[in-house]
Every structure is written in C-alpha cells, then in structure tokens.
Amino acid sequence: MNVRALAAKAIFNVLEKGISLSVALPDQQQHLTNGKDKALLAELCYGVMRQLPQLDKCVSDCLSKPFKAKQRILHQLLLVGCYQLYFTRIPAHAAISETAEACRQMKFDGLVKVINGVLRNIQRKEAPLNTDNDTLKYNTPAWFIKRLKSAYPENWADIIEQSHQRPPMWLRNNQLSQTRDNYLSQLAEHEIEASAGDSDDAILLAAPKDVMQLPGFTEGSASVQDGAAQWAATLLAPQANEQVLDACAAPGGKTCHTIECEPTISMVAVDFDAKRLERVQQNLDRLNLKAQVIHGDAADIDSWWQGDKFDRILLDAPCSATGVIRRHPDIKWLRKNNDIEELALLQQQIIDHCWKWLKPGGTMLYATCSILPQENSQQIEQFLQRTPDATLIQIAQQSSAEDIGWQILPGQNNMDGFYYARLVKAV
Numbered sequence: 175m176n177v178r179a180l181a182a183k184a185i186f187n188v189l190e191k192g193i194s195l196s197v198a199l200p201d202q203q204q205h206l207t208n209g210k211d212k213a214l215l216a217e218l219c220y221g222v223m224r225q226l227p228q229l230d231k232c233v234s235d236c237l238s239k240p241f242k243a244k245q246r247i248l249h250q251l252l253l254v255g256c257y258q259l260y261f262t263r264i265p266a267h268a269a270i271s272e273t274a275e276a277c278r279q280m281k282f283d284g285l286v287k288v289i290n291g292v293l294r295n296i297q298r299k300e301a302p303l304n305t306d307n308d309t310l311k312y313n314t315p316a317w318f319i320k321r322l323k324s325a326y327p328e329n330w331a332d333i334i335e336q337s338h339q340r341p342p343m344w345l346r347n348n349q350l351s352q353t354r355d356n357y358l359s360q361l362a363e364h365e366i367e368a369s370a371g372d373s374d375d376a377i378l379l380a381a382p383k384d385v386m387q388l389p390g391f392t393e394g395s396a397s398v399q400d401g402a403a404q405w406a407a408t409l410l411a412p413q414a415n416e417q418v419l420d421a422c423a424a425p426g427g428k429t430c431h432t433i434e435c436e437p438t439i440s441m442v443a444v445d446f447d448a449k450r451l452e453r454v455q456q457n458l459d460r461l462n463l464k465a466q467v468i469h470g471d472a473a474d475i476d477s478w479w480q481g482d483k484f485d486r487i488l489l490d491a492p493c494s495a496t497g498v499i500r501r502h503p504d505i506k507w508l509r510k511n512n513d514i515e516e517l518a519l520l521q522q523q524i525i526d527h528c529w530k531w532l533k534p535g536g537t538m539l540y541a542t543c544s545i546l547p548q549e550n551s552q553q554i555e556q557f558l559q560r561t562p563d564a565t566l567i568q569i570a571q572q573s574s575a576e577d578i579g580w581q582i583l584p585g586q587n588n589m590d591g592f593y594y595a596r597l598v599k600a601v
C-alpha cells in the first residue's frame with residue numbers, strides 16, 4: 175500500500191469521523207510491514223495534525239472548487255502532499271509523484287492530474303504559509319487560544335510553542351525488578367543514552383527507541399510513561415496493605431506504578447471503557463502484578479462495589495487532554511469549546527461520588543492531563559467550597575503555596591502538561 179494513501183485515510187478518519195489518531199494510525203499501519211514506512215506514515219499524520227490550519231489554507235487556496243463529498247479524502251491527500259513539500263526533506267519530485275500515485279491507488283484515476291497540478295503549483299510558488307490570523311499563526315483553534323490567553327496571559331504563546339514540540343520518550347523503571355541506577359547501567363550497556371528524572375523511577379531517553387530494543391522490556395523491567403504521569407504514584411503515597419482505588423484506570427500506567435511502589439496494597443482498577451480496560455490487564459500481566467480489574471462507572475461505585483471504603487483513591491479524571499497535545503496533536507481538532515464545561519461537570523460528578531467512598535483520614539489524588547483551570551484549580555476550589563470534610567494538602571513541587579494544586583505545563587522539565595491536587599478527608 176502507498177504510504178500517502180494510508181496517511182490520507184488515517185487523517186480522514188480523524189477529521190471527518192472524529193476517530194482519535196491513536197486508533198486511526200495503527201489501523202492503517204497494520205497494512206505496512208516495513209518499519210521505515212510505518213515511521214513515515216506516523217510522521218505524515220502527526221505533521222498534518224500539528225500544522226493543519228496552514229496546510230488547509232494553502233491547499234484550499236489552490237483548488238478552484240472544493241472536492242465533492244465522495245472525493246473528500248483527496249483533500250486530506252493534498253494536505254499530506256503539502257506537508258511533505260513544506261516540512262520534510264523528501265525531494266519535491268518524489269513527494270509529488272508518490273502522492274499522485276496514491277490518488278491512482280485510491281481509484282480516483284481521473285483526478286490524478288488535479289493532485290499533480292495543485293502540488294506542482296504549491297512547489298513552484300514557494301510562498302510562505304499564511305499567518306494572517308492567530309489560528310493560522312499558531313496552528314491552534316481560536317477557542318483554545320482564547321482560553322489559554324485568559325488562563326496564562328503571560329506565557330500562553332510559550333505553551334502553544336511547547337505543545338508543538340516533539341515529545342521525549344520517558345521510561346519508568348520497575349523498582350520490583352532492579353534499582354533505577356541498575357537499569358540506567360543496562361541502558362548504557364545497550365548504548366541507549368538516558369538520564370534520571372526528578373521522580374523516583376523516571377528515566378528520560380535522549381532519543382525515542384522501539385520498546386523491543388529496551389533491555390528486559392517484555393519481562394517487565396520498565397514501562398513507557400511520561401515523567402509527569404509518574405508523579406501520581408509518589409503523590410498518592412500508598413502504605414502497606416492499604417485498599418486503593420484507581421477510579422479511571424485504563425490503560426493502567428498509574429495502576430501498575432502504584433502497585434510497583436507498594437506491592438502489598440489491594441488495588442481495584444476501574445474503567446468505564448471495556449476495550450481500554452483490556453489494556454490494564456495486559457499491562458498488569460506483562461509486569462506480573464495483581465489487581466482487581468472492574469468494568470464500572472466511577473460515578474456509581476455503589477453498583478459494582480460491595481467492599482469497604484478505600485484508604486486511597488486515585489482519580490485520574492477524563493479531561494480535555496490539553497496538556498498532552500504534543501503527544502496527541504489531533505486533540506486540537508477533536509475537542510470543541512463546549513466540551514470543557516461538559517467535562518468539568520462530569521469531573522465534578524465523579525469527584526463527589528468517589529469522595530463518599532474514601533475512608534475518614536483517607537487521601538484522594540485528583541489528576542488530569544489538562545492545562546485548563548476549569549478542569550483543575552477551579553474544579554478543586556469549588557469542590558473544597560462544597561465539601562467541608564476535605565482539606566487540600568500542599569504539594570512540595572507546586573510553584574507557590576497559594577496555588578490550588580500543582581499545575582505542570584507542557585515541556586516543563588521535559589514533562590507533559592498535567593495537574594495534581596492532593597485531598598485528605600477529615601477523621
């Protein structure tokens with residue numbers, strides 16, 4: 175299969191069908207066997223998602239009329255062609271001929287000339303990409319820029335800049351297998367350059383690696399997890415033999431890390447999404463860890479749990495994921511402005527319900543991979559106002575003692591954007 179045709183299909187599925195790129199891309203990658211082709215397919219899809227408004231404007235300006243509905247995928251194919259011309263080192267003649275060949279493979283033989291013509295036109299003009307408005311200049315939807323400007327009047331542009339960077343690869347050393355220093359030595363022996371991160375198990379790789387090249391990966395010596403996400407287990411601080419609930423657990427990164435930190439706990443890992451829940455079990459199995467994995471609603475614990483209340487609850491709530499745009503640039507186009515208030519309401523329902531299931535004296539760690547105050551500091555501020563038996567415990571890393579929780583911004587210490595608030599229930 176032609177890589178450009180597969181890229182157009184994946185991008186079409188994201189933009190026209192609302193499927194996330196983390197699903198749409200592997201769906202197309204499975205048609206390829208060669209690792210280099212798979213990497214190129216990923217580069218084309220991620221690249222188009224990052225630069226979408228500018229590419230879209232460039233392509234639309236070159237078309238005398240838009241494609242008919244049934245040919246719409248050719249618009250996405252042109253985005254792929256345009257991306258190659260502006261942002262890759264692929265020679266222009268190869269980029270154009272491969273993209274035209276993709277059009278033929280997609281059985282639009284009659285339109286090969288159009289694809290060729292538009293791309294040649296773009297190549298000939300060599301015009302700088304349009305930056306006439308903020309959406310084009312920052313390749314970011316206007317509603318999100320507005321929210322960022324309001325939340326971060328001084329550094330909103332830096333945040334956008336960071337959200338367009340290629341993210342580093344982080345590993346989590348499995349402290350049940352070896353010490354972090356030991357694993358760093360093993361990586362060095364395999365000539366994999368890496369350094370220790372701030373939290374106990376975090377390792378930052380100098381360059382991304384295929385996990386199969388990592389020493390002992392299949393046996394569970396390490397996992398892939400961003401440095402920000404690795405703070406969850408430390409901040410939750412489970413103690414020996416406690417009963418812990420991970421209320422929104424899938425795919426299970428934090429569930430597994432929490433058990434690695436304190437293997438004597440009884441862990442209950444719950445998620446609403448049965449398909450994603452399978453990944454929790456797979457991760458537990460690879461790491462040889464045990465947890466009770468339950469398909470259930472964190473806003474209705476009564477319907478699936480007959481046991482005691484929990485000593486600790488990790489609530490890694492469903493959120494806008496605006497802190498992880500550098501890893502998932504499709505979020506910019508899949509999220510809509512109205513989603514934020516809807517998500518904040520859902521988070522409120524889940525946090526209130528989970529609180530009822532926390533023992534007196536117990537700890538709840540509220541987390542999101544969002545950078546919007548509505549889902550983070552404002553959410554927790556409102557929770558504290560309506561919950562007299564809740565106290566916010568300061569997190570040492572937060573920038574100021576007055577802050578409500580710890581907001582990590584994308585790129586800060588190489589980490590993803592993330593938010594943590596630690597809450598304790600009165601005895």
Ligand SMILES: C[S@@+](CC[C@H](N)C(=O)[O-])C[C@H]1O[C@@H](n2cnc3c(N)ncnc32)[C@H](O)[C@@H]1O
Pocket residue numbers: 403421422423424425426427428429444445446447450470471472473490491492493524543
């Ligand atoms: C941010 S992700 C969790 C990531 C996970 N904690 C990890 O570290 O791998 C949020 C999860 O919440 C789940 N979710 C959304 N609404 C839920 C609900 N009402 N009850 C339980 N899980 C829910 C989603 O299916 C999604 O898997």
